[in-house]
Amino acid sequence: MDTFVQLVYFLTALVFILGLRRMSAPGTARSGIVWAGLAMAAATLVTFLTPDMQNFGLMLVAIVLGTVVAWVAAKRVAMTDMPQMVAVYNGMGGGAAGSIAAVELLRGEFESTGLMALAVLGALIGAVSFAGSLMAFAKLQGLISSRPLIFPAQRPFNLAVLLVAVGVGVWLLRDDAAAFILLFFVAALAFGVLVTLPIGGGDMPVVISLFNALTGLAVGFEGFAIGNAALIVAGTVVGAAGTLLTVLMARAMNRSIASVVLGGFGVEQAGGEVKGSLKPIEVEDAAVLLGYASKVIFVPGYGMAVAQAQHKLRELSDLLESKGVEVKYAIHPVAGRMPGHMNVLLAEAGVAYEKLYDLEEINPEFPTADVAVVIGANDVVNPAAHRQGSPLYGMPILDVDKAQNAIVIKRGQGKGFAGVENELFYAENTRMLYGDAQNVLGKLVQALKRL
Amino acid sequence: MDSTWAALYIFLLAAFTGYEVISRVPVILHTPLMSGSNFVHGVVLVGAMVVLGHADTALERAIGFIGVVLGAANAAGGYAVTERMLEMFERKPKGGQ
Numbered sequence: 299m300d301t302f303v304q305l306v307y308f309l310t311a312l313v314f315i316l317g318l319r320r321m322s323a324p325g326t327a328r329s330g331i332v333w334a335g336l337a338m339a340a341a342t343l344v345t346f347l348t349p350d351m352q353n354f355g356l357m358l359v360a361i362v363l364g365t366v367v368a369w370v371a372a373k374r375v376a377m378t379d380m381p382q383m384v385a386v387y388n389g390m391g392g393g394a395a396g397s398i399a400a401v402e403l404l405r406g407e408f409e410s411t412g413l414m415a416l417a418v419l420g421a422l423i424g425a426v427s428f429a430g431s432l433m434a435f436a437k438l439q440g441l442i443s444s445r446p447l448i449f450p451a452q453r454p455f456n457l458a459v460l461l462v463a464v465g466v467g468v469w470l471l472r473d474d475a476a477a478f479i480l481l482f483f484v485a486a487l488a489f490g491v492l493v494t495l496p497i498g499g500g501d502m503p504v505v506i507s508l509f510n511a512l513t514g515l516a517v518g519f520e521g522f523a524i525g526n527a528a529l530i531v532a533g534t535v536v537g538a539a540g541t542l543l544t545v546l547m548a549r550a551m552n553r554s555i556a557s558v559v560l561g562g563f564g565v566e567q568a569g570g571e572v573k574g575s576l577k578p579i580e581v582e583d584a585a586v587l588l589g590y591a592s593k594v595i596f597v598p599g600y601g602m603a604v605a606q607a608q609h610k611l612r613e614l615s616d617l618l619e620s621k622g623v624e625v626k627y628a629i630h631p632v633a634g635r636m637p638g639h640m641n642v643l644l645a646e647a648g649v650a651y652e653k654l655y656d657l658e659e660i661n662p663e664f665p666t667a668d669v670a671v672v673i674g675a676n677d678v679v680n681p682a683a684h685r686q687g688s689p690l691y692g693m694p695i696l697d698v699d700k701a702q703n704a705i706v707i708k709r710g711q712g713k714g715f716a717g718v719e720n721e722l723f724y725a726e727n728t729r730m731l732y733g734d735a736q737n738v739l740g741k742l743v744q745a746l747k748r749l
Numbered sequence: 750m751d752s753t754w755a756a757l758y759i760f761l762l763a764a765f766t767g768y769e770v771i772s773r774v775p776v777i778l779h780t781p782l783m784s785g786s787n788f789v790h791g792v793v794l795v796g797a798m799v800v801l802g803h804a805d806t807a808l809e810r811a812i813g814f815i816g817v818v819l820g821a822a823n824a825a826g827g828y829a830v831t832e833r834m835l836e837m838f839e840r841k842p843k844g845g846q
Contacts, residue, residue: 307795314789315766321785321835322774328835331785335828338792342824345795351802353810360801360814361794364821372829383830384784387791391823394793397816401800401809412753507783514786517793518763522756524796530756531763532792538767539786546771547779631776638777645837656776 299347304527306344311531313337318539341528364390377646378603381636382438385506388513389431395424395516396483402523403470403479411471413523418467420519422486427512429490434502434509437494444499446561453560456492463489496561500677503636504548504558511540550631552693576711579729581738584705585745588614591668593624595660597696598640599633601674601709605735608647611673614743615649621746627653628660628670628696630678661697670701672722674708674735680720689718704728707738784831791824 313333320330342361346354368387375383399421408414437444449455463485470478497505514536521529548555579587588594596615602608615625627649633640641654655663664670672679679698683690698704699722706723708730722728731738774782797820801813 310792314792315770318767318770318782318786318789321782321831322771322778324775324778327778327781328832331788331828331831331835334785334789335832338788338794338824338828341792341795342798345798348799348802351799353801353804353813356810356814357798357801357817360817361798361821364794364818365825368822368826369829372826372833377833380784380830380834381780383826384780384787387823387826387830388787390819390826391787391790391793394797394816394820394823397812397819398793398796398800400812401804401816404806404809404812410753503780503783507779510783510787510790513793514767514790517790517796518760520793520796522760524799526796526799527759528792529796530759532789534760534763535767535770536786536790538764539771540767540783542768542771543774543779543783543786546774546776547783550776550779636780636783638780641777642780642834642837 300349303344303347306340307526307528310337310341310528314532315535318535376606377643378606379439380642381503381506381639382435385431385434385438385502385509388506388510389428389435392424392427392431392509392513392516395513395520396421396428396486398520398524399424400479400483403474404476406474408523414471416519417523418470418482420516420523421483422463422467423512423519424516425483425486426490426493427509427516429487430494431490431506431509431513433491433494434497434506437497437499438502444502446498447495448561452492452496456489459485459489459492493559497558498561501551501553501558501561503632504544504551504553504555507540507544507547508555508559511537511544514538514540574724574726576723576730577728579705579731581731581741582745584729584731585742585749587669587703587705588618588623588671588742589621589746589749591618591623593626593667593669594618595626595628595664595667595670595701597628597630597633597670597672597675597679597698598644599630599673599675599678600639601676601707602735603634603639603643603674605674605709605737607673607735607739608643608649610736610739610743612644612647612649614739614746615653617743617746625653626655626660626663626667628657628664628698629654630657630675630696631694633675633678657694657696664697664700665702667701669703669705670698672698672704672706672708673739676708676720677718679722680718682718682721698722699725699728702727705731707731707733707735709734781831781834784827784834788824788827788831791820791827794820794824796820 518533
């Protein structure tokens with residue numbers, strides 16, 4: 299029987315790798331997750347056949363409980379809240395890895411000190427990922443402020459907590475008394491919370507991706523500790539893939555992973571006065587500007603996601619096209635809270651892919667656009683990114699300031715995540731349209747229909 | 750060959766595989782792929798099941814139970830979220846609601 303179980307685990311690992319491979323190309327992505335899902339189901343079922351097991355009733359209850367709650371929550375949540383859902387499920391994986399280690403440490407039946415060390419290391423990483431991911435969830439969900447939380451001597455303090463966790467972890471290899479196991483987990487969980495506190499909402503995608511890689515690694519290490527090949531291979535593959543993904547994401551945002559993890563971005567206010575003034579515009583005037591344009595470029599950002607305005611935006615663009623206006627969408631690689639966030643939301647609203655343009659494709663087109671409409675985007679259209687000394691310096695931006703006219707739909711006069719004043723908003727040809735994006739776009743549609 | 754060394758080789762090759770599988774991925778797939786790999790480490794469920802299956806004391810059972818709940822949530826939630834994201838990519842370009 300054990301041979302059969304191992305064979306299924308082997309095939310599971312293989313299909314996981316093939317599934318991830320398929321998920322990395324748009325055409326095959328959907329089939330990739332289905333393949334991986336079937337492999338997961340097979341591995342779970344076959345595990346019941348593992349020799350010498352007990353507690354089956356408890357196991358079934360736990361599986362049903364975890365599956366049903368997570369499934370329903372994942373199906374119900376709005377697409378805009380997807381990033382924090384990834385965070386929360388990732389944290390649970392880290393927690394599961396930590397639980398495995400906790401039970402194994404309590405039993406104290408490791409074959410070698412080396413395997414025990416791996417179990418402890420996996421537990422440390424898993425616990426940090428668990429606590430950190432839940433903090434990331436709380437920040438993105440608005441349960442706690444998403445601003446970076448800074449206190450004096452933060453880094454030395456965090457380092458001290460980490461050293462306690464590592465120190466107790468090493469001590470466990472000699473003396474695995476329950477009290478030390480408890481202290482070890484408390485310190486590891488505390489470090490997970492502390493390390494996430496100073497990281498702001500805008501950097502969360504990179505952090506979630508990092509915790510994802512860490513959970514993978516933790517799962518891999520626990521796989522070594524309990525001698526389970528499926529965990530070893532799947533965990534390690536995700537650990538490596540997740541690390542690369544984290545690097546790619548950070549690069550797309552022009553941020554280094556070190557600066558993300560150390561946190562505090564967006565706290566210090568950038569100096570420098572901005573010339574000009576904010577010039578508001580009424581909905582009717584904006585509708586006229588749009589209705590008589592020959593080319594309009596929409597620039598969606600996090601504000602559109604928050605207001606759930608993607609459907610209204612599509613309605614507006616359909617209406618404009620029916621009036622013979624050429625409509626395009628400019629998608630900044632990190633607009634929103636995650637790379638690809640805008641693509642997903644606009645696809646949900648039924649906007650055709652071929653109207654979505656990457657930064658490199660669309661930037662040369664801004665000078666030929668009569669109107670560029672910015673919907674709740676801020677830092678990604680800030681021309682300050684071209685100027686040395688600005689906190690945004692070096693980040694690629696969408697050249698909305700080069701358009702003939704710009705309309706900025708914005709909830710209030712607040713700054714973007716980076717805390718930098720946006721020079722675009724003060725430009726001569728920029729008009730501000732204040733209000734909730736969904737509300738404003740709805741009014742624009744009404745006004746256009748009356749035109 | 751000693752099993753420790755075999756394990757190290759597995760680790761090395763698996764890490765390299767993960768790296769190779771992800772390189773050259775377009776930016777729009779970063780988030781779905783993160784979610785997909787989040788699902789894949791949900792296989793921790795299998796490990797938690799084995800651990801719970803061998804738990805003897807009440808404390809071990811309790812922690813094992815929590816581990817299985819968390820692992821199952823990781824796998825099920827990870828799958829549902831990823832599938833919802835990727836569903837959007839499959840829709841034909843001209844399609845609307």
